[in-house]
Amino acid sequence: MNFIERIKPHLISDDVLIQEVVLHAIHDFPYLSEENVNALVKEAFHNKEKQLSILVYIANHPLNEEAIQILIHSIPGMDKSKTHLAIDLLNQIEPKLALKYKPDLENYMNADKWALYELLANGTKEMVYAEYQKLVNTLDRAVEFQHDAFVKAKQVAAWMVTKGWVTEREIEAVIQAELKEPSFSFDGILNVYMIGRLKLEQFIPTLACLLDRDDDVLLDEVSVALIRFQSDEVVKEVKPYLLKDESIIFAASVVENIKSDLAVEALREAYHQVEEEDSQDLLIEALCHQFSEQALPEIREHMEKEYFSGLVDIEQAVYSYFAILGLEHPDLEEWRKVAMERELDFRSGSEQGKMLQSVPVHNETKVGRNDPCPCGSGKKYKKCCGK
Template identity: 50%
Template structure:
């Protein structure tokens, strides 16, 4: 069985730890079937205990018309504090699909957004390029990163690609200009996104070399582009960056989300070479490969009774062994530890919310109760690894 075939029986598991493991494993994987996204959304809407864990990690995937209908139903039923988890999915909606459901989506979009979609669908080449230039200028001049504006920039690039108004030569020129700079411009970052859309795999070595950069927005796009290629060439190009602490997180994300035998070999090799602190990242990626070939390293890691660094090992190991159908004497213990930690985390969050309601919030301090992929407790909406963890 391949990766997706192993996951499917557990896609909507009633075991919350297994459910979260599955959704984590699918989070950055590019070939999740549209029908699965719909199924996960239905599960989130109909089972409130799963709502947050599913919605936080499933929002990168494309919305089909059926999924949009489920999302709208969820928005209508959701508590006010949870509505933002649903509206985040609207970032990925195609302009034409949004227009088809304009009446239903009007409460969640401004007139400016509808004008923007109209431009993307019916604007001339010059008008679309002018909009792109306007967005780039605003992004560069903004005092801090504007995520909503960046998403608009990606939508413009997607339109330029779909309509054939940008080509490989232009993209390569933008990329080469940015390689000589200390920091990538937003034009350069969006060129990486265009490389992904056009499947320009010849740029694999250059993209891999960017994994040592310290620009999170760029690194997200680089990782997504490399993952989308699903090739052995990418695995080989990224392999050297698994052994460097400054690039191991994104490098591991790339290799871990390419489901090939070579990926397993490379991850196993890296596991025995990296520091103990970085081993937990490799361990999680090996679990997400869903292969029995990974068992030696996974068992070695769990037997070492690892400290919590960036990954909480018990729920990951519990999910892996359960999905793989492998019996392990410590499964009940791992489940108890994971559930206890989650209860403690929720209690801490509830206490924090109560304290914040009575006083000015203090700067958030890192704790070991948050997984690197979990939503950051500071409330930024970002993943912990991209926020207070840094």
């Protein structure tokens, strides 16, 4: 039974803890079917308690026409504090599809966005390249990270890939030039993004070597690109970075999302070699998200410990792992209780938690994945707005 077959019965679960863990596990996994994405979009509006989590966690998955129609029908009735989450999904749809539904979507996107869609759908190669360069220049010159400009630049880059306007030789030239510099420009970062879109396997070792860079924007795109390959070659190249403090967060995310026996084995081996509690918790969470019984010895061993780092909600991850695989454990109910108390406290027990649900937060400045989230929730950035 593969990863999707294991999680499919739990993709929409009455157990909020299991639902959250499954959503977390599919957030960066690139090959969730349209059928499953549509089911989650429907559930988001059928069960409003799940709406926030679902809309956040499906943000990386493309929407088809059925999903777009659901959003168009449902947004007018949404809580105004959450409409930005649905609109963010609409802002990432394919240009020609957006233009097809422009009469229904016009009020949710600004004039600049519609101009971009018109350019991509009807502009020449030269016109699109000029827009790409304009956005790259804006990003490189800005004092702070410009989230909206970066999203637009990725849409332009994706269109260039779709149209076959980018060659391997051009990407090779950009990457080689960037490697000689102390840091990557936004053109370099966007070429990393295009490598993932094109699945250019010859770049796997180069991308893996970037995992110890100190640039979260670059690392996010490196991780996404590597995950898209769904290849054991990626596991082999990334494996050494599981043992380094400066790279384990992104390396664990990559290997966690390569759904293979070799990936599980790499995470198991790394668990026995690292010593920091943070690192061990990250690796156990990654193993839980593989939903493989091969990981059972390490997960059992880890839960015998008295203290956890607090970097991840370990009880929730392990409880869900056992429940989804139908495994027994004497502490299963205790883990569920601890995890549920934490979830309820976060959802309704603090003003900061309420603020998170009502205020859209973008990572406008550089925030470490282990740093406190700037939204004030009290959670690590990795486990909050950095999801």
